[in-house]
Amino acid sequence: MSPTFRGGIHPPESKKVTEDCEFSNLSIPSKCFIPLQQHTGAPARPVVNIGDIVTEGQLIGASEGPVSANVHSSIPGKVVAIDTVPTVYHLQRAVVIEMEGSLSASASVRDKEDWRGMSREEIIQRIRDAGIVGLGGAAFPTAVKLVPPPDKKIDTLIINGAECEPYLTVDDVLVRTFPAEIVEGIQITLKALGIANAIVGIEDNKGRALRVLSGAVKGAAIEERIQVRGLKTKYPQGAEKQLIYSLLRRKVPSRGLPMDVGVVVQNVGTIYAIREAVAFKKPLFERYITVSGDLINRPGNYKIRLGMTVADIVEECGGLKGEPEKIIFGGPMCGVTVHTMDMPVVKGTSGILFLSKKQVSVEDFGPCIKCGRCVKACPVNLMPCDIASAVEVGRLDLAEGLSVFDCIMCGSCSYVCPSRRPLSHFVRLSQDRLRKKKK
Amino acid sequence: MAEKESALLMKLSSAPHIRTGDSVTVIMWTVVAALMPAAVYSVYLNGLRALIVMAAAVAAAMAAEAGSQYLLKRKLSFHDGSAAITGLLVAMNVPPDAPVWMVVAGSLFAIIIVKQLFGGLGFNIFNPALAARAFMMASWPVHMTTGWHRFSQLNSLSGSLTNVFGLPPEVFDAMTQATPLTLVREGPRILHDFGLGAEALHRVLFSPEMLKSLFIGNVGGVIGETSALLLLVGGLILLVRRVITWHIPVSFIGTVAAVYFIYYTATGFEQAGAATLFQVLSGGLFLGAFFMATDMVTSPVTGAGMLIFGAGCGLVTFVIRTWGGYPEGVSYSILIMNALVPLIDRYVKPKVFGT
Numbered sequence: 001m002s003p004t005f006r007g008g009i010h011p012p013e014s015k016k017v018t019e020d021c022e023f024s025n026l027s028i029p030s031k032c033f034i035p036l037q038q039h040t041g042a043p044a045r046p047v048v049n050i051g052d053i054v055t056e057g058q059l060i061g062a063s064e065g066p067v068s069a070n071v072h073s074s075i076p077g078k079v080v081a082i083d084t085v086p087t088v089y090h091l092q093r094a095v096v097i098e099m100e101g102s103l104s105a106s107a108s109v110r111d112k113e114d115w116r117g118m119s120r121e122e123i124i125q126r127i128r129d130a131g132i133v134g135l136g137g138a139a140f141p142t143a144v145k146l147v148p149p150p151d152k153k154i155d156t157l158i159i160n161g162a163e164c165e166p167y168l169t170v171d172d173v174l175v176r177t178f179p180a181e182i183v184e185g186i187q188i189t190l191k192a193l194g195i196a197n198a199i200v201g202i203e204d205n206k207g208r209a210l211r212v213l214s215g216a217v218k219g220a221a222i223e224e225r226i227q228v229r230g231l232k233t234k235y236p237q238g239a240e241k242q243l244i245y246s247l248l249r250r251k252v253p254s255r256g257l258p259m260d261v262g263v264v265v266q267n268v269g270t271i272y273a274i275r276e277a278v279a280f281k282k283p284l285f286e287r288y289i290t291v292s293g294d295l296i297n298r299p300g301n302y303k304i305r306l307g308m309t310v311a312d313i314v315e316e317c318g319g320l321k322g323e324p325e326k327i328i329f330g331g332p333m334c335g336v337t338v339h340t341m342d343m344p345v346v347k348g349t350s351g352i353l354f355l356s357k358k359q360v361s362v363e364d365f366g367p368c369i370k371c372g373r374c375v376k377a378c379p380v381n382l383m384p385c386d387i388a389s390a391v392e393v394g395r396l397d398l399a400e401g402l403s404v405f406d407c408i409m410c411g412s413c414s415y416v417c418p419s420r421r422p423l424s425h426f427v428r429l430s431q432d433r434l435r436k437k438k439k
Numbered sequence: 440m441a442e443k444e445s446a447l448l449m450k451l452s453s454a455p456h457i458r459t460g461d462s463v464t465v466i467m468w469t470v471v472a473a474l475m476p477a478a479v480y481s482v483y484l485n486g487l488r489a490l491i492v493m494a495a496a497v498a499a500a501m502a503a504e505a506g507s508q509y510l511l512k513r514k515l516s517f518h519d520g521s522a523a524i525t526g527l528l529v530a531m532n533v534p535p536d537a538p539v540w541m542v543v544a545g546s547l548f549a550i551i552i553v554k555q556l557f558g559g560l561g562f563n564i565f566n567p568a569l570a571a572r573a574f575m576m577a578s579w580p581v582h583m584t585t586g587w588h589r590f591s592q593l594n595s596l597s598g599s600l601t602n603v604f605g606l607p608p609e610v611f612d613a614m615t616q617a618t619p620l621t622l623v624r625e626g627p628r629i630l631h632d633f634g635l636g637a638e639a640l641h642r643v644l645f646s647p648e649m650l651k652s653l654f655i656g657n658v659g660g661v662i663g664e665t666s667a668l669l670l671l672v673g674g675l676i677l678l679v680r681r682v683i684t685w686h687i688p689v690s691f692i693g694t695v696a697a698v699y700f701i702y703y704t705a706t707g708f709e710q711a712g713a714a715t716l717f718q719v720l721s722g723g724l725f726l727g728a729f730f731m732a733t734d735m736v737t738s739p740v741t742g743a744g745m746l747i748f749g750a751g752c753g754l755v756t757f758v759i760r761t762w763g764g765y766p767e768g769v770s771y772s773i774l775i776m777n778a779l780v781p782l783i784d785r786y787v788k789p790k791v792f793g794t
Contacts, residue, residue: 011457166457228610241792254793326450333455340449362450363459365514367561369463376684381789385740403791411455418463419561425453 002204004232005242007379009412011235011333013205014166018292021169021300023177026316027345030099032074032307033085034060035092038346039133040140041067046095056103057283060095063128065152069141069347074285074305076101086343088329088336097307115188115278125277130277131284131347135328136160136171136238136267137346142274145264152259154193158247159186161202161268162231162238165331168351170290171268173301175202177207179216182268185275186226188342192274199247200268204230205208205236206265209347235333236410240265242379254406269350270297290351293328294359295321300315304345310352311341325357332360333411366419374413374423380406384413388426396437399430407431461681463560467520469474469682473673474730480669481662483517486534489662493530495539499546500526507555509709521560523547528568528731531663532770537582544578560775569770590654613666618659619644620722621767653720664723674729677753683733686745687752691728694753695719702761723786724756727769737777744780744787 030139037043046060048054054073061071077100085094114124128143148154159182163171186198202210207230214228220348231237231246241252243265250261258265269288276282285306292299297318304313310327326342328335329439345352374384390398404427413423429437504522508515529545545733549567557563576583601696623644627637643649656666664670677683699718703711718724732738733751739748752772759768 004657009459069722072476086650216462245792251793254791256793283768306460324449328451328456335454335456337451337456338449339451356457360456363458363462366463366514367559369561369735370738370740370744371466371735372684372742375740375789376742378789380792383740383788384793386784403794406791406793415455416459416461418459418461418466420458420462422453428453 002230002232003246004237005379007377007381007412008234008236008242009377009415010233011166012416013167013233014292014332014347015172015205017299018290018301019169020067020175023173023288023301023303025303026305026308026313028075028099028103028305029308029312030347031080031094031309031312032097032099032305033094033309033342033344034071034074034097034307034346035085035087035089035094035344036061036071037092038071038139038306038348039069040088040138041065041069041144043093044068045069046082048073048079050079053077053100054079054097054364055063055101057285058428059283060097061398063131063141067135067141067144069143071095072131072283072285072296073097074100074263074307076103086338086347088338088343088349088412089346094096094307108334109324110280110282113277113281115191117276118191118278120192120194123188126278126281127274130273130282132270132273132277133284134163134267134348135269135273135287135347135350137334137348137350139346142266142270145266146189148259148264153262154195154259154264155197155262156248156264157186157193157195157198158188158243158258158263158265159198159200159268159271160240160243160265161200161206161213162243163235164203164235164238164352165333166235166333167292167353168290168331169292170288170301170350172206172209174272174288175206175268176212178272179212181275182213182222183216183220183222183226184279185271185273187222187224188278189271189274190224193264195315198224198226200226201231201243201247202228203233203239205233207303235412236379236408238352239379239408239410241408280375284347287345287347287349289349290343291317291354292351292427293324293354294356295354297321306347307344309345310343313345313352314354318352322356324354325362326353326355326360327354328355333415334409341345361420363420364425365417365421369419371418373416373418377412377416378411379410382407382413382427384423384427385421387430388421388423391426393431394398396430396433399427400434404430404434448645456750463521464519466682468535469680470524470677470730471520471527471678472678473682474524474531474663476669476672477663477666477726478527478531479502480656480666481535484656484665485662489530489535490635491663492533492535492537492539493527496530496542496546497523497526499543500529500550500777503550504555508559511555511559513555513559519560522550523541525554525567525571528663529571531726532568532572532661533583534585534660534761535662536585537692541575541579541582545575548574561736563736564780566731566734568739569731569774569777572770573774597683598698618652618766619649619717620760623717623721624760624766641710641714645710645717647713650720653717661723663703663726667720667725670725670729674725675735677729683729684742684745685747687733687749688728688743690749691732691752691756692719692724694750695724695756698754698757703772722760722767723769727752727756727773731770732773732776737780739780739787741784741787741789743789744762744783747783747787748776751779 042065081096132142133139500522504517549571553567553570700715755772756768
């Protein structure tokens with residue numbers, strides 16, 4: 001039995017559509033909308049002006065404050081505007097760049113540098129300079145995560161390759177395509193943390209990725225201790241607290257962080273980006289994403305430039321088969337719906353789904369029948385049914401007593417609810433209102 | 440351009456964007472389907488009469504649901520299966536000879552008073568069908584406790600009793616017009632009046648043949664309780680389809696078995712094992728444990744809460760059957776425990792991860 005956690009759900013995987021799609025590059029868009037905040041924390045400060053000519057990978061937004069990240073231009077060209085645009089993080093200031101000139105400065109052709117000779121500080125500085133953030137979706141600045149406060153002793157690096165969200169296959173394909181690079185990225189990250197233990201967790205429905213990566217770890221003949229472990233295929237296996245529990249049987253304390261139990265978690269995509277940033281000095285201006293759903297003509301896994309809009313992606317992927325009921329950034333469980341095709345892809349975008357009415361839930365919700373399925377599904381042992389009923393009648397005090405702030409927003413409760421009650425939405429609502437009340 | 444842009448505005452919604460296929464309607468009709476083996480067998484056993492009683496109760500329940508939802512200006516959901524279950528269970532809780540008007544009254548009481556006036560689906564405190572049974576029991580006790588023995592030639596019990604005792608016809612009638620549970624309570628007293636001991640009765644009641652009859656379903660009882668086997672089949676359907684969990688049936692039936700075994704052993708009864716099995720297979724225990732105590736709305740939401748609830752049902756059933764005023768205590772035990780559900784849910788909460 002593969003290790004796992006209590007609770008969770010088994011949604012249809014829907015990964016067949018793209019799991020055999022090798023990476024291919026989408027054409028470079030002629031116009032990019034690059035938001036200055038694509039990460040958790042403070043927005044970056046623009047360091048270019050309208051009319052400036054920028055090169056590919058040039059710094060256009062500088063990190064502001066302790067938790068923030070640099071932002072770089074994804075295409076060479078001219079800054080035509082610094083404007084407010086819709087993004088998945090609400091409205092954001094973005095640098096709008098129109099393509100001009102050539103792509104010769106592409107960072108991938110740069111010579112590889114020997115990272116083993118670098119100091120920890122040097123490695124972390126390169127990660128910070130490159131604007132690396134968590135690419136699994138949370139987009140927390142990676143350099144900040146790699147420097148925990150001195151009282152937190154880190155002993156294990158966990159690499160999250162669970163990819164438990166339906167439809168998404170980008171991490172799976174990444175591991176299968178670049179196993180040696182992932183192993184090297186893990187080594188670099190271990191060095192940055194000054195530790196020697198790493199565990200890669202991958203759900204056992206991705207047998208090929210597990211085999212390929214295990215092979216690469218064995219072949220590398222390395223001093224570090226890197227384990228590759230299969231995890232039970234169950235949503236939300238890739239949620240940080242559940243992943244740590246599955247692999248190490250350590251429980252991150254209520255409202256605590258992985259570092260409280262000596263762990264740093266990085267997504268496989270982030271590990272890949274860390275290697276490029278450290279060994280090639282390449283800033284984060286492109287990433288791999290899954291484009292899927294029943295309405296896109298050419299679903300697949302693509303390398304795209306950050307700031308490319310949904311409309312451009314749709315065009316590159318052969319257009320849509322019909323009007324989507326929902327366009328989702330991320331997976332169908334945790335992802336965010338977007339209202340316009342002008343939405344740009346950001347660092348935290350792991351996939352874009354174009355789903356018809358048949359594929360998404362659009363039903364009205366009914367009363368709670370107290371079946372307890374949400375309680376059984378909740379991986380953090382909350383009682384979503386009671387929270388929702390309390391919020392419905394405006395009893396925020398009751399909701400708070402039901403530990404709403406321990407919710408990890410996985411959506412399992414809403415998924416299983418036979419009355420189609422938007423339980424996780426009610427939880428989110430109570431968190432929002434309680435935060436506002438406290439201010 | 441502006442027109443084209445507005446045409447591209449998509450629907451926004453809060454995650455998650457996909458849902459499981461099991462809706463309330465699917466769940467409810469699955470329960471109806473799981474009751475079918477026992478219901479169909481009951482028609483075979485008791486004749487068309489049972490079918491008419493069940494059909495009338497279901498129709499009345501669904502009509503009452505539609506009518507009250509219309510009058511209360513609620514969303515019409517009479518076809519979601521929950522009213523059908525209530526109607527079916529009302530019918531399955533009365534003797535096959537029960538008058539049709541009585542089950543119609545029972546269904547109306549269940550839906551209008553117990554369910555809709557408390558707020559409709561999800562808000563009722565008591566299991567509507569069981570509350571209706573209590574209502575019928577209080578209003579028409581004779582109709583509720585007679586008229587169930589209609590197949591004496593099929594019944595090993597009556598055969599055994601005549602052969603063993605050679606009783607006069609009126610005693611025979613008094614004893615065989617009862618359910619096995621009535622017999623185990625009242626039998627010794629009746630026999631005593633005729634100068635006979637209870638041992639012979641116990642030998643018959645706790646014999647392997649009798650237990651087999653109880654299990655397969657060849658004894659008197661209400662429409663739904665005749666065959667423990669077919670109720671078990673229905674219960675397994677619910678378990679496999681994950682409509683219910685094991686907690687309530689296992690703790691309910693397990694508690695009845697455990698408490699009776701202790702009771703029979705402690706009172707020095709010779710056939711403690713067989714007598715315990717008799718108690719487990721008799722009456723409405725399987726119907727109650729798989730189909731009525733498991734009613735989601737009126738049972739606790741957590742596994743631990745369900746175990747407590749089931750154990751409470753089992754204990755109260757034992758107390759009523761042994762010392763109470765009725766031969767059978769399953770339905771009252773569930774009603775009593777229904778009242779305690781809010782309390783159980785309040786105190787039995789899972790421990791939050793990381794606390």
